[in-house]
Amino acid sequence: MIENDKQPLISIVIPVYNGEKTLVNSIISVLNQKYKHLEIIVVDDGSENPVESFLQSMVEDCRIRIIRTARSNANIARNCGIKESKGDYIAMMDADDYWLENHIEDCLDILQQTNSDGLYGSLFLHPQQSVDITQLSVFYARELREGESMVDYVLSTGKGAQTSTLFTTANSMKEILWNPEFIDHQDFDFVVRFSKKFKFAVKKKPTVVYNLSSGRAIHYETCIRFVEENIQDINPEVYMSYNLGMYLRAEQKEDNKPFISYFRKEAIRYKEYISYQHFISICNPKSRIREWIDKLKYIFYILRIKVEI
Secondary structure, eight states: OOOGGGSOOEEEEEEESSOTTTHHHHHHHHHTOSOOOEEEEEEEESOSSOTHHHHGGGGGSTTEEEEEEOSOOHHHHHHHHHHHOOOSEEEEOOTTOEEOTTHHHHHHHHHHHHTOSEEEEOEEEEOSSOOOGGGOEEEOOOOOOTTOOHHHHHHHHSSTTOGGGOEEEHHHHHHHOOOTTOSSSHHHHHHHHHHTTSOEEEEOSOOEEEEOOOSOOOOHHHHHHHHHHHGGGSOHHHHHHHHHHHHHHHTTSGGGHHHHHHHHHHHHHTGGGSOHHHHHHHHOOSSHHHHHHHHHHHHHHHHHHHHHO
16 A cells, blocks of 8 residues: 555545444544545534533544534534545545445545545445344345436435445535535435536445434425425436325324425325326225225326327
C-alpha cells in the first residue's frame, strides 16, 4: 500500500443523537479499516450525554474530530460534517451501522475504476439481536434498468441506496448536500438529486451492516413530499406498489387517519394499477350494497381503460 501522503484522504461523516449503545462499534469498524488515511467527523446533534463522555480514549486518536451542535436533525448534522471535512472523498455512516474492514478500500477502487462521482451498495441486514454475520440476510443493490429512473429504483427496492453505503467525491457531496427539511426518505431524496447531476456506480459486494431498527414512527409528511416532488419521474405501477405499502403501514395506528385518507385517495385515483382485492380492501365498504357499488366502479373503470388501450 502507498504511503498516506500519497493516498487520497477519506472523510467519514457520522451524525449521532444519544447513540451510546451503537456509536462506539461504528467508530471501531472505521478504525479497523484496511485503508488508514482517513478522518472521522462525529457530529453530536445535541445529545443528552455528550459523545465525549462515552468515547473515552477514542478522542485521543487524532483522526477523530467531534463537533457538537444544538439539537436539530440528522441532515443538518450531516451537512455540518460535510462542510467541515477535509478529505478528497466523503463516506456517510449512520451511528448504528458498521462496516467490514475492506469497505473503504473497495469503495475507492470501484469509484476510481468506473470514473464515477459516487456509489451506493449492497447491505447485510442486521436484526436487533446479535447475530453472526454469516447468518445475516443480504440486500443486493443493482444498476438501474433500461428506462428506469433513480426514484423508481429507490421506491421499488426500499434499501437500494442506504445512507451508510454512500461514498462520493468531496466536491460532488458538498454541492448536493442533504435536505434539512426531510426526516424520512432523506437518503432517497439525496441520491435522486445526486443522480441528476453526477454519475453513480454500484457496489454489489456487501461490506455494510445495516441495523434493522424497529418501532420508529414514520414521518409520513416528508414521505409524501418526496413522492409529490418526483411524481413526474415515477412509474405509476411503482408508485401504486409503494402507495399500497404506505397505506398498510399507516393503517396500523389510529392516529394516522389523515395519512390513511391520503393513501386511500391515491389508490382509488390509480385503481387500474392495483388488484380488485386491494381496491376493495382500501375502499373498506361498510355494507354489502356499498361493496357491490365499489365492485361495479372498479369493473367499469378497468373495462374503460382496456377499451381505450
